[in-house]
Amino acid sequence: MKHQLNIAVKQQSVAIERFLRVVRHRGFQLLDLALEGQDELFQVKMTVDSDKPIYLLTSQLSKLVEVKQVELQPMQQQAIG
């Protein structure tokens, strides 16, 4: 199942590496990723796919020190094709 997440993360390359590692390791496939720097944060929009419940990912991402906010967005089927 596909899910869209909005994540606010500290504006550091290692923060992006760290959360992408978690996405991969916890069994979620990255379908789409966009990020924009703003006020010392990256605002990340990400679409992932997995058979696993999404809370298994959001709960792990929320633990990361550099991650300030994790929001699950309602999925727009047309937007991801």
Added chain:
Amino acid sequence: MTGAELLIDLLAKHGVKEVFGYPGGAIMPIYDALYGAPVKHYLTRHEQGAGFAAVGYARSTGKLGVCFATSGPGATNLITSLADAMMDSVPVLAITGQVPTAAIGSDAFQEVDVLGMSLSCTKHSYMVERAEDLAEVLQEAMHLALSGRPGPVLVDIPKDIQLAQVPFHPWLALEEEASELDMNEVVKAEQLLAQAKKPVAYVGGGVHNANAQAELMQFLNKTHMPAVSTLKALGSVLPDYEYDLGMLGMHGGQAANIAVQECDVLVCIGARFDDRVTGNLAKFASKAKVIHLDIDPAEVGKRKPAAASMIGDLKATIPHLACFVTDAQWLAHTLEMKKTHAWRYDYPGEKVFAPYLLNELSKRMPNTGVVCCDVGQHQMWVAQHMKFTSPHNHLSSGGAGTMGFGLPAAIGAQIARPDDMVITVSGDGSIMMNIQELATIRRNNLPVKILILDNQRLGMVRQWQQLFFEGRYSETNLSDNPDFVQLAAVFGIPGQTITHASEVDAAVDALVASEGPYILHACIDDKENVWPLVPPGAANDEMMTENA
């Protein structure tokens, strides 16, 4: 003040009195700052030894364990101990030297991307990029390692930042964020317990991390709920608790596993439904509704759904459960199972029977003594046949299952608790993985005792080859190991070898009575296996036993 001096100053201010490590080029300024400093450094003979000594120090006290290594191979050698600390939630601070900032990314001598390597095996990690950030990073790192669910934190410090003049920083008052307990979940838990006919408490390492043994025992003594423990929790439930059923899981006791399979409410307290605990997850406690207490919300529902979850410090959440008394019929049944499946030590053979030896050791050790295991059959025998009154006294590599853990962890524990007896129980496979640390024992004249249960085999792997790989004993014969007593003698450590059951009692007495370091090399039956065993894919009540 230089960055290196600031590091040592902050460690001392934080109460760190001892650190473990190994010097090298990129960390030389820090070792220079250590010279004559109030923080005592213990030189191990391999960085992995330093990492595990820090883990042993932390696990035997609850304090922060600190280890140092240089860049490149020094740092890579630390990684296994950090992964181990991550899996078992141990507060460790690892400081690594890095090549100078200007050389980073140039494939400089002894340069490895340590920050990149640390991502999967630390709670958090830093590479310090500016000297003015160093004080804040170090204080945050120490706070993170110890707060919430503890874990290892790594700080990689380039050599130029160690040498740079850094501004003075006041001590930061970092406070833990307390999460508010959801009282709706407490009500749900109380309702589940009110209806429970066959409840079981499933106790994990989180109880010890939360320093909540008193709250746990108050809850158990009030409710009389039968309790089972994970490997890491052993010692949290006091051994004289009438309804303590011991360890559950792959090599757990039969009473513990059957009780969990029969229970209707499973109260998980600071545990994580690890695969070695659950066996076939779909069949694990399949009749039970789960009440899950944990400080880490990511553990709730990760492996098994919870009907009620109480997120927060276990010291605060456990008392909410003491709201009922367990059904007498269920208690009588669990006591009957405990009696039926009690361990037996009346081994008929003439060879040394490891469970008997460990049980005797347990009886003769002071209850303040510390046992540090390695990994394999002996580790499971310790968990089954020795009694502990605190997880501070039973150090065993649980999540990572790291062979080579025992000896350096024992060194860390002995340095942290110089007045307590520390014994490492190892196998003839594991002991060779960090055998170089005998030199650290000698250098510091540490009274660490060593018990090697030697079956001339990589025993646990051999057991699985026998049971599940048609007796194809691939690379598990270790009969060409050195004479361990002679080897220890080279490091000035006395000891003896025993080969017969009749020698066990006197040998255990000699081990316990020795004032300094001592090695007891016990040659055990090479065909002895660990029973019971839940085979792969099976439910926990489908245990294989010796006579099955």
